[in-house]
Structures are given as C-alpha cells and as structure tokens.
Amino acid sequence: MLNIDELKYDEKGLIPAIVVDCYTKKVLTLAYMNRESLEISIREGRTCFWSRSRQELWRKGETSGNIQKIVDITADCDRDALVVQVKKAGPACHLGNDSCFADKVFESETYQDFSLDSLYELIKGRKTEGKEGSYTTYLFEKGMDKILKKVGEESTEVIIAAKGGDSKEAIYEVADLVYHVMVMMVEMGIKNEDIIKELASRHVIDKKVKQEKMV
Numbered sequence: 001m002l003n004i005d006e007l008k009y010d011e012k013g014l015i016p017a018i019v020v021d022c023y024t025k026k027v028l029t030l031a032y033m034n035r036e037s038l039e040i041s042i043r044e045g046r047t048c049f050w051s052r053s054r055q056e057l058w059r060k061g062e063t064s065g066n067i068q069k070i071v072d073i074t075a076d077c078d079r080d081a082l083v084v085q086v087k088k089a090g091p092a093c094h095l096g097n098d099s100c101f102a103d104k105v106f107e108s109e110t111y112q113d114f115s116l117d118s119l120y121e122l123i124k125g126r127k128t129e130g131k132e133g134s135y136t137t138y139l140f141e142k143g144m145d146k147i148l149k150k151v152g153e154e155s156t157e158v159i160i161a162a163k164g165g166d167s168k169e170a171i172y173e174v175a176d177l178v179y180h181v182m183v184m185m186v187e188m189g190i191k192n193e194d195i196i197k198e199l200a201s202r203h204v205i206d207k208k209v210k211q212e213k214m215v
Helices: 035-044 116-128 135-142 144-163 167-188 192-214
Strands: 015-021 027-033 048-051 056-059 068-075 082-088
Touching (some): 027 035, 027 082, 035 068, 116 135, 116 167, 116 192, 135 144, 144 167, 167 192
Parallel strands (some): 015 082
Antiparallel strands (some): 015 027
C-alpha cells in the first residue's frame, strides 16, 4: 500500500483527483485534494476536496446530500494524480447531472462508441421521444405484455441455441435477449446501475460463502 507521503503535490500543495463511479466506471468529476483533505477522505471514507475557488476544505455532499463513499484510491505511475472510485448518492455535478463530463468537444466519424449505458439511453429515448418506424418505439407503444412476450420468446431462443452447442447462434440470441430485457427495464424504470449494484452485492455474499466453506 502506497504511503501518502510518497505522493507528489503541485506548487500549491494540490493533487488532481479523478472521481469514478465504482459500478458504471463513469468519470464523475475532476477535483483537487491537498494532504489534509486526502487524510480526511481516508479517515472518513468519503470524498473531501480542496476548493480552489473558496480556498477551503469541501466535503462532497455536505450541503446537497450527494455524498461519495470511497471504495479505493489509486495513484498513477508518477504519483502526481489520483483515481478515486466511489459509491455515489445522487448527482456528482452541481448542475444536477450524473457526471460533470457531458459536453462533447469531438466525436470520431469512424469510431463508434458503444456501451450498455449508451444502448440504454438510446432505448430510453425511443420511449420518451419516439421515432417513426422504430421497432423499439413499437414495443413501447404495444405495452408491457408485448415486451414480456418478446423476452419470453428470446429466452427460449437462447436455450435452443445453447442446447445445440452453436456458440455463434447463442451469442446472437443472447444479444436479442439482452436488448429486450433492457426495453423491459426502461419500461419499469430500472437502470443498468440497479442491476450492477445487485450483482455486486451478490458477489460479496458469494465470496463470504466461499471463505466459510474453506474454513
């Protein structure tokens, strides 16, 4: 474990801290810490920064309630920057956004970024805004019964593909199932983050069970 005495602060005694959601791995904000705020963060298990504008210590969420509980803190190879993984309660941005990083400056025309979060937002947009000719919009218009019917059908297709031992077909059918399950999630107001948190809680339980069996 690295001692904080080995960290390198700038001429003002500050070190940048990149705050990341431990579940989604989304960058939430970039803030700064000095030695005192870092010590407080470690001691209290929640983020405390140094406000450059107010020139004072700033515990994240002390007024808004949007606290960030620390999972771990990692220094870079030069030991002059930190990545702080957190479990957040509420938006990270003072504007009420989930992340401070929302305004794109550049987007490649050849490289298409994809993630389950971007897919979720696309599906959500088809529900709130709709799009003529969109299959996703069609599912939302038909309602939950239609959505659940498709989830059931795709589940069966996954079983058939897996039973047949065809990996390529199984991948195709699993992708179909994931998509329709996400449509169901959007309809129910369930977020990807909710599923990740549930899986994470089960992971901890599974580790404990394994440890008990080894004793």
